[in-house]
Amino acid sequence: MISLFGPPEPTLLERLKDSVTKTRTELSAKVEQLLTGDRPVDPELLKQLESALLSADIGVRTTKEVIASLREQVTQHKLVGAGTLKQELKNQILKILVAPAANSNGNAAFAQPRVIFVVGVNGTGKTTTIGKLSNRLKKEGASVMLCAADTFRAAAIEQLEVWARRAGVELVKQKSGSDPSAVVFDALSAARSRSADIVIVDTAGRLHTKSNLMAELDKMKRTAAKIIPGAPHDVLLVLDATTGQNGLNQAREFWSHAGVTGIVLTKLDGTAKGGIVVAIARELNLPIRFVGTGEQIDDLVPFDAQTYVNSLFD
Secondary structure: OOOOOOOOOHHHHHHHHHHOHHHHHHHHHHHHHHOOOOOOOOHHHHHHHHHHHHHOOOOHHHHHHHHHHHHHHHHOOOOOOHHHHHHHHHHHHHHHHHOOOOOOOOOHHHOOOEEEEEEOOOOOOHHHHHHHHHHHHHHOOOOEEEEEOOOOOHHHHHHHHHHHHHHOOEEEOOOOOOOHHHHHHHHHHHHHHOOOOEEEEEOOOOOOOOHHHHHHHHHHHHHHHHHOOOOOOEEEEEEEHHHOHHHHHHHHHHHHHHOOOEEEEEOHHHOOOOOHHHHHHHHHOOOEEEEEOOOOOOOEEEOOHHHHHHHHHO
16 A cells, blocks of 8 residues: 555654754744743733744734634633643644645545646746655656646746656656647556656746646646546645745635645744744645755655654744
């Protein structure tokens, strides 16, 4: 069984924890300062805690909901000290992160091959992520094929070729400027005839505001569905964690236009505002699938909510 979205290995948990270091430093230091000692839980403390959560980019809506829940429990005398408040804060964030459903097509487990579209704006690390993901899946025993459907940039096809060689997987491509849907057709036809387990489709980096490119993406999805029932079975959106709330706006638009089923977060190790993870999970009910932890081919780890929350506060 291919554990595409399965639980991460212990060694990977440590790498995920390391990638949260900057956010932990930013948020944990403030929380520790607020929630240590015998300080009473009063309105001023909750106000300062709200400010700390906002500074970590957890988002206005999500922060207000968390604080409202904490305030209600304080009023009911369920939280009587800083220690219990901190634990409940962790519980609230964990609950938000584990809430999103799998969101994948119900037929995905039976699809052969499983088709994954990867979308996002330019500069987020989309092509690199595809290379890392294909490498990971191959190591898990899957036969993987890549589809170079970003035909707008010749460099995109060349970059994907490099990653395909590094991961040791097959690549289906056409010349630059070709119809992306035609490349999808060729790749899925080849994958089906060769009994591949998974096809990962690289799509052109596009701004969610470009309606013509969004329409093209929809055409690619329709083409995929004609070849493989239920395809694409997953649409993964690659987001740059350093963009903060702008990343949430991107996710919101791609979710509404492209049917995104999960998020891959890159550059989490480079931002002190990694709370965007929580905002995405709460506001869009989208699961974080993977986190990029560096530039090497193995630097992609499954997201684990418990590890993330513990890393933020411990």
